[in-house]
Amino acid sequence: MKHLLLGTAALALTATMALAQDVVRMGTEGAYPPYNFINDAGEVDGFERELGDELCARAELTCEWVTNDWDSIIPNLTSGNYDTIIAGMSITEEREKVIDFTQNYYPPTASRYMALSDDADLEGGVVAAQTNTIQAGHVAETGATLLEFATPDETVAAVRSGEADAVFADSDFLLPIAEENDAGLKLVGEPVPLGGGIGLGLRESDTELKAKFDAAITSMKEDGSLNELLIKWFGEDTSTF
Known part of the structure; x- marks a missing residue:
């Protein structure tokens, strides 16, 4: 019985750890409409909130939204305060020396x-x-x-x-x-x-998380839902995929 209880506890702990690993903290600025902003309810809103929630759903992840001032948004990613940057950040060679990016979810503009x-x-x-x-x-x-x-x-x-x-x-x-x-x-x-378009910023070590988000972005490009979001938030004349 003791071994059974220990085994059950171990399984429960493993399940809890797996669940915790599925939670992804999405770091954004909350001050750059229509990409991201804080709505009247005090919640993160905008194109990237809607996009991020959909990407997490497709990747079978749970999003938790975190706001951070722009000037320290990369240092606080690398120090572990959140897991992604989804804040209208353009992909550049200089930034790629410090962090990694997914493929772009917004075309070069x-x-x-x-x-x-x-x-x-x-x-x-x-x-x-x-x-x-x-x-x-x-x-x-x-x-x-x-x-x-x-x-x-x-x-x-x-x-x-x-x-x-x-x-x-x-x-x-x-x-x-x-x-x-x-x-x-x-x-x-x-x-x-x-720039080279806008992508999610991630720590260079988070290769598995990057692969999950890349796959989710690809699926949204292929089924047209990403273009629908772009037009919804930026208008009919915006660049699309």
């Missing part, structure tokens, strides 16, 4: 400038961008003065206040603001293609 005037000085003026983004890196390589902020909303506020001549960011973030014509903000200049 363009970034845009937004300003209060069509003749804003984009090459020699002051341009705001969110810190540690591919957009900030691009501005730093031009003749403009880079003004970095921790959040995307702060970059837009800098243009409204006159602190910056323009903001440079992902077009999907700027387009809704420009369409509202808030304070006269408008898209200016030509689109600038950057």
Whole structure:
């Protein structure tokens, strides 16, 4: 009987450990609509919330959502505070030196400038961008003065206040603001293609988890459901697979 009880306890412990391993902590910013944001109920919402939940369902994983400031989002992944980054993060060679990525779930897209005037000085003026983004890196390589902020909303506020001549960011973030014509903000200049699309960031050691998410993304591409989500959140004119 004692051996039976011990055996039953061991099986229960194994089952509990297996269940715990199926829980994946999804790290996001919660401040970059429509990719991710916090809704009125205080919950993570947006394209990546809906996508992440579906990917976890297909991979037979349980999602737990965690928010983290953008400027420390990679260090807190590598230190184990969560298991993925799903936060509008573009796949770049520089980031791949530190973390791994799944295949992209959003195709390569363009970034845009937004300003209060069509003749804003984009090459020699002051341009705001969110810190540690591919957009900030691009501005730093031009003749403009880079003004970095921790959040995307702060970059837009800098243009409204006159602190910056323009903001440079992902077009999907700027387009809704420009369409509202808030304070006269408008898209200016030509689109600038950057990055290799957007994927989930993972620790380099999590090869099994990467394979599960890659398979789930592939299945969504093949059955058209990923394109449906892209159009739902970004409109009919968005890039699709």
